[in-house]
Amino acid sequence: MTEQSKRCDLKLAWLYGARMNIYGDRGNIIALTQRARWRGLDPVVVEIGIGEPIPDDVDIFFFGGGQDQEQITVSRDLAGAKGEAINRAVDNGAAMLSICGGYQLLGHEYRPYGAEPLPGIGLFDVTSEAGSERFIGNVVVESDEWGSLVGFENHSGLTWLGGGATPMGKVSIGRGNNGKDGTEGVRYRNAIGCYLHGALLPKNPKLADWLIAAGARRRHGTDAALDGLSDTMEQTAHRSAVRRAEQMR
Amino acid sequence: MKKSDRQASRPDPRLSAALMLAKGVARGIQVAGRGGGTSAPGLVADRVDARLLTKLTDRLDHGVVTVAGTNGKTTTSRMIADLLEAGGMKPVHNRSGSNLVRGVISAFASQARLDGDPGGDAGVIEADEAALPELLERVAPRVLLLNNLFRDQLDRYGELDTIARKWRPAIERLGPETTIVVNADDPTLVSLTTGIAARVVRFGFDEEGHRLESLSHASDAAACLVCGADLAWHALYVSHLGDWYCPSCDNRRPDLDAVGSNIQLHGVESLGMTVRDSDDNHAIHVGVPGVYNAYNVLAAVTVGRVMDVPMPTIISSMAAFRSAFGRIERVTYRDRALTLALVKNPVGFNEVLRMLTASTGGLEVPTLIAINDLHADGRDVSWLWDVDFELLADGEGMLATTGIRGADMANRLKYAGVAEDRLTPLSEEFESSLDAFVEQIPSGESGYILPTYTAMLRIRKILADRGAVESFWKQ
Numbered sequence: 251m252t253e254q255s256k257r258c259d260l261k262l263a264w265l266y267g268a269r270m271n272i273y274g275d276r277g278n279i280i281a282l283t284q285r286a287r288w289r290g291l292d293p294v295v296v297e298i299g300i301g302e303p304i305p306d307d308v309d310i311f312f313f314g315g316g317q318d319q320e321q322i323t324v325s326r327d328l329a330g331a332k333g334e335a336i337n338r339a340v341d342n343g344a345a346m347l348s349i350c351g352g353y354q355l356l357g358h359e360y361r362p363y364g365a366e367p368l369p370g371i372g373l374f375d376v377t378s379e380a381g382s383e384r385f386i387g388n389v390v391v392e393s394d395e396w397g398s399l400v401g402f403e404n405h406s407g408l409t410w411l412g413g414g415a416t417p418m419g420k421v422s423i424g425r426g427n428n429g430k431d432g433t434e435g436v437r438y439r440n441a442i443g444c445y446l447h448g449a450l451l452p453k454n455p456k457l458a459d460w461l462i463a464a465g466a467r468r469r470h471g472t473d474a475a476l477d478g479l480s481d482t483m484e485q486t487a488h489r490s491a492v493r494r495a496e497q498m499r
Numbered sequence: 500m501k502k503s504d505r506q507a508s509r510p511d512p513r514l515s516a517a518l519m520l521a522k523g524v525a526r527g528i529q530v531a532g533r534g535g536g537t538s539a540p541g542l543v544a545d546r547v548d549a550r551l552l553t554k555l556t557d558r559l560d561h562g563v564v565t566v567a568g569t570n571g572k573t574t575t576s577r578m579i580a581d582l583l584e585a586g587g588m589k590p591v592h593n594r595s596g597s598n599l600v601r602g603v604i605s606a607f608a609s610q611a612r613l614d615g616d617p618g619g620d621a622g623v624i625e626a627d628e629a630a631l632p633e634l635l636e637r638v639a640p641r642v643l644l645l646n647n648l649f650r651d652q653l654d655r656y657g658e659l660d661t662i663a664r665k666w667r668p669a670i671e672r673l674g675p676e677t678t679i680v681v682n683a684d685d686p687t688l689v690s691l692t693t694g695i696a697a698r699v700v701r702f703g704f705d706e707e708g709h710r711l712e713s714l715s716h717a718s719d720a721a722a723c724l725v726c727g728a729d730l731a732w733h734a735l736y737v738s739h740l741g742d743w744y745c746p747s748c749d750n751r752r753p754d755l756d757a758v759g760s761n762i763q764l765h766g767v768e769s770l771g772m773t774v775r776d777s778d779d780n781h782a783i784h785v786g787v788p789g790v791y792n793a794y795n796v797l798a799a800v801t802v803g804r805v806m807d808v809p810m811p812t813i814i815s816s817m818a819a820f821r822s823a824f825g826r827i828e829r830v831t832y833r834d835r836a837l838t839l840a841l842v843k844n845p846v847g848f849n850e851v852l853r854m855l856t857a858s859t860g861g862l863e864v865p866t867l868i869a870i871n872d873l874h875a876d877g878r879d880v881s882w883l884w885d886v887d888f889e890l891l892a893d894g895e896g897m898l899a900t901t902g903i904r905g906a907d908m909a910n911r912l913k914y915a916g917v918a919e920d921r922l923t924p925l926s927e928e929f930e931s932s933l934d935a936f937v938e939q940i941p942s943g944e945s946g947y948i949l950p951t952y953t954a955m956l957r958i959r960k961i962l963a964d965r966g967a968v969e970s971f972w973k974q
Contacts, residue, residue: 273881274881274882275884284916317659317719319660402880452911483906483913483922487906494904
């Protein structure tokens with residue numbers, strides 16, 4: 251077992267965990283590490299703070315949302331080498347889950363009201379701007395690859411997909427990227443950006459496993475399928491959240 | 500001349516009409532059996548006389564104490580009302596904890612006489628975070644208590660920065676006739692009370708035991724509000740509250756006017772502590788548990804001193820204090836000793852878990868966690884992932900879950916590493932879940948129930964209907 255866990259380790263990078271940690275998004279880190287451990291993997295989580303470089307062997311990135319002030323600091327820190335390192339890692343197969351503020355900063359830019367645009371790193375072909383209405387509520391998204399996804403949105407930023415961008419899915423309940431075009435989130439290679447809190451991965455285990463599989467593939471170069479897990483609690487939580495979204499729509 | 504002589508003598512038909520209407524609506528609601536009826540009377544009264552609250556509180560000789568903060572408002576304002584009463588005053592208080600503007604108006608209208616006599620000579624207003632600016636506009640308090648500011652129900656209140664931004668102008672408008680009693684262990688509150696016109700009295704801990712090793716995940720306010728660097732702590736007590744300083748500039752916790760130390764915790768029952776003010780050390784014992792309540796005790800005692808209540812009176816009043824309903828409550832039901840503790844947000848939940856696991860290092864007592872996602876609970880249950888449930892992975896105690904989002908809670912516990920054979924997910928429905936839970940506790944032994952706000956109301960109602968607790972609007 252130790253032999254195997256050494257061989258099968260998995261490196262997670264939590265971008266700005268100390269500052270971008272709002273709305274329970276660390277539940278995604280907990281889900282990724284626990285589900286990896288339950289398969290005998292030995293995941294390591296490194297937090298990348300302001301001024302700290304991106305290690306070149308990250309398998310899975312997580313980038314959550316933060317308060318406005320933090321967002322400005324983080325945008326500055328991402329400019330240049332750090333943003334380039336993230337782009338390069340994703341182009342080489344690294345997995346990424348980004349949510350809300352993190353999602354916005356991975357697009358081309360975020361345009362606040364009456365202030366200078368915050369530049370993003372352009373990983374996703376999306377652009378975000380401040381909106382006048384705050385979208386708050388349960389969200390259900392239908393996706394081709396991960397089935398139905400359920401979460402909770404709480405954002406006033408509006409995100410618009412560029413011509414080459416693929417959404418994560420279609421909103422069936424809730425507002426999604428911008429409340430207009432029916433899309434939610436974006437997907438590029440093994441990277442995902444979206445507005446789903448909840449936390450997202452613990453009750454959408456299929457998406458969690460897709461990220462873990464991509465990360466494991468990057469590290470080990472093989473396409474070994476992950477062992478199945480008993481997801482009764484996860485599925486029950488998923489169904490009850492969908493039911494709640496239907497009641498509250 | 501006393502304020503009341505000056506003003507109550509002059510009839511105010513508009514005020515009287517508003518009061519009459521409010522009382523009528525409240526009576527109607529009670530006749531209809533709708534329970535407390537806490538906001539509708541305020542709504543109608545406000546339409547008739549928008550200055551009702553200002554007029555009534557102007558007539559209170561000893562002025563008003565307004566209590567604000569994320570956690571401990573209800574408990575602390577009850578302590579304050581009790582010690583004002585012990586000091587010979589007659590407080591008017593929104594005691595049932597209805598703390599939005601309309602709820603406060605309802606409470607004050609119900610206690611006033613139709614001629615505009617407020618029905619007492621001192622006011623205690625528990626203020627919701629979002630309602631504080633408007634309440635300060637209507638009532639300039641003699642004392643404003645700022646107890647703490649934590650991450651709470653982000654779908655309702657917004658982020659911590661947002662609350663602080665809304666509070667700042669309201670606090671800056673207060674003049675020197677207001678004394679702000681502030682928890683100096685909270686860097687955000689210190690920033691809000693620096694360089695203002697109001698008089699400021701600061702309290703905090705200087706405590707050797709009961710320190711946290713590191714900032715918990717749920718902590719906000721980790722950055723210096725002067726220069727933006729990460730703050731550091733000489734000692735950390737609850738979430739980000741402690742003896743803080745900035746390593747990069749000279750921002751630090753200011754000198755304290757009232758100091759809490761030597762805290763002794765007695766399980767889920769009570770606590771003792773030493774309070775040092777300008778002249779002396781005072782030993783205080785109160786029937787509320789946990790480090791977080793030690794802050795509430797210190798806050799209430801400090802407010803009592805500012806309100807000129809003598810220390811011996813404060814000490815005896817605190818010794819007689821009974822916990823606010825549902826916050827911490829012990830009931831005997833079907834021969835089981837149940838302790839109910841309200842959980843509202845990550846910091847509050849962490850502190851309750853810390854209290855429950857303090858003596859054994861793990862959770863040994865059967866526990867029912869009841870999570871709802873109605874408006875008053877916060878519709879977003881994401882906050883459960885900010886709570887350190889990993890503490891519960893140690894121990895043998897059974898963990899049951901219920902409530903509208905009980906399934907999310909059960910899943911959270913699974914991911915916290917709680918062994919699945921300790922997990923008992925029960926139905927969303929409280930009646931059956933409560934029965935199923937109680938049956939798993941051996942007769943004569945204890946259990947914990949940890950509900951969110953609306954879950955607490957429902958569970959309490961069930962227990963009241965079955966004769967185990969009093970109904971709350973009778974308190």
